Amino acid sequence: MVAAETLTAQKRIAMLGPPGAGKGTQAELLAGRLSIPRISTGDILRDAIAMGSQLGRQAGPIMEEGGLVPDDLLMGVIEERLQREDCARGYVLDGFPRTVPQAEGFESLNPGVTADMIVFKLEVPKTELLRRLSGRRWCPKCQATYHVESDPPREDGVCDRDGERLILREDDKESAVARRLTAYERQTKPLIEYYDDRSCLRRVDGDREPQVVHVELSTYIGVPR
Ligand code: AMP
Numbered sequence: 292m293v294a295a296e297t298l299t300a301q302k303r304i305a306m307l308g309p310p311g312a313g314k315g316t317q318a319e320l321l322a323g324r325l326s327i328p329r330i331s332t333g334d335i336l337r338d339a340i341a342m343g344s345q346l347g348r349q350a351g352p353i354m355e356e357g358g359l360v361p362d363d364l365l366m367g368v369i370e371e372r373l374q375r376e377d378c379a380r381g382y383v384l385d386g387f388p389r390t391v392p393q394a395e396g397f398e399s400l401n402p403g404v405t406a407d408m409i410v411f412k413l414e415v416p417k418t419e420l421l422r423r424l425s426g427r428r429w430c431p432k433c434q435a436t437y438h439v440e441s442d443p444p445r446e447d448g449v450c451d452r453d454g455e456r457l458i459l460r461e462d463d464k465e466s467a468v469a470r471r472l473t474a475y476e477r478q479t480k481p482l483i484e485y486y487d488d489r490s491c492l493r494r495v496d497g498d499r500e501p502q503v504v505h506v507e508l509s510t511y512i513g514v515p516r
Contacts, residue, residue, distance in 0.1 A: 301379070301380060301381045302325055302327055302380065302381030302382075302383075302512070303381050303382065303384075303401075303404060303407070303408045303409075304318075304321060304381070304382075304383045304384065304408070304409050304410075304411065304512065305383075305384040305387070305388065305408065305409075305410045305411070306318050306383065306384065306385050306386070306410075306411050306413065307410050307411065307412045307413070307479070307482060307483070307486070307492075308411075308412055308413035308414070308415070308497060309415070309420055309471075309472060309475040309479075310420065310424060310468065310471045310472065310475065311415065311419075311420035311421070311423040311424040311427070312413035312414070312415045312420065312497050313413055313415070313423075313497050313501060313504065314385050314386060314413060315329075315331060315333075315385055315386075315436065316436075316501050317411070317413065317497075317501070317504060317505060317508060318331065318383045318384075318385035319385075320501070320505045320508075321383050321505070321508055321509070321512070322382075322383045324505075324509060324514060325381065325383075325512075325514070326380075327377075327378075327380050327381045327382050327383060328377050328378060328382050328383070329382070329383045329385055330369075330372055330373075330378075330382050330383065330384050330385060330387070331385040331386055332365060332368060332369065332384075332385075332386045332387040332389075333354075333385070333386045334385075334434050335368055335372065336350045336354060336360060336368070337354075337434065338434075340354070341431070346364065346367075346368065349364060350364065354461075354462055355461045355462060355467065356462075356467060356470060357462050357466070357467035357468065357469070357470030357471040357474065358470060358474060359389060359390065359474050359478055362390055362392045362393050362396065365387065365389075365393055366393065366396045369387055369393075369396075369397070369400075370400060373400070373401075388482060389478065389479045389482070390478045390479065390481075390482070391481050391482060391485055394482055394485055394486070405486070405489040405490075405491050408491050409491060409493060409511065409512060410482075410486040410491045410492050410493070411493050411495055411508055411511070412483060412486075412492055412493065412494050412495065413495055413497030413504070414494060414495065414496055414497055414498070415497040415498045416498060417472070419498055420472070421468065423438065423441075424463050424468050425463070425465070425468075426438045426439040426440055426441070427459070427460070427463050428444075428448070428457040428458065428459060429457060429458055429459070429460045429463070430450035430452065430453065430455050430457055431455065431458060432450065432453050432455040433450065433452050433453050433455070435450055435451070435452055437450075437457060444457065493511055495507055495508065495511075
């Protein structure tokens with residue numbers, strides 16, 4: 292049984308879960324439904340790499356290896372992004388926070404935020420995570436993602452939106468995936484307790500069709516379909 296909850300005027304939602312759990316997909320669906328931005332720190336960093344900025348040069352090698360970018364860099368990124376006007380009514384955080392110091396930094400930027408924030412933890416078995424990540428294909432131009440079996444593009448290997456060739460992200464390759472899963476276990480899992488203690492955490496079975504998961508999340512935030 293799912294209890295409906297209503298967030299205050301500014302909707303602040305975060306997605307937590309291992310790589311491949313569906314954070315990006317669910318964040319996008321929720322953001323669209325609430326007309327607020329989805330903020331993906333992974334996308335921001337990949338854009339920085341594509342632009343060749345100093346942030347991109349610092350983050351690039353770490354991301355390729357499947358590690359986590361240092362907290363101080365991430366806090367600068369998120370602080371700048373949250374100041375933009377489109378965040379005034381709220382946002383869906385996708386991939387942030389990922390460590391306890393990031394969660395603490397986020398709280399000090401937004402005192403009292405955990406009083407009405409919802410953190411969705413998407414739970415998916417490891418075998419399914421690996422299936423999803425190895426079949427994931429990515430558009431380097433618009434950052435759209437597909438899956439070779441469950442969400443293929445109309446034309447094999449080509450992005451529906453802009454015709455760009457799809458690729459397997461460096462960090463979706465097997466060795467990097469193993470490191471990302473380890474980083475999740477070591478650095479991100481402690482956030483479960485952190486948000487549980489603050490009564491923000493909602494555990495959701497992410498091993499279902501994206502639309503089914505979305506309906507559950509929508510019910511939690513008080514906008515049932
Ligand atoms: P994602 O697209 O969310 O899977 O993120 C891809 C990669 O970007 C991660 O494996 C990290 O290297 C980096 N990254 C994204 N968000 C964060 C974060 N909050 N803290 C540290 N590293 C991050």
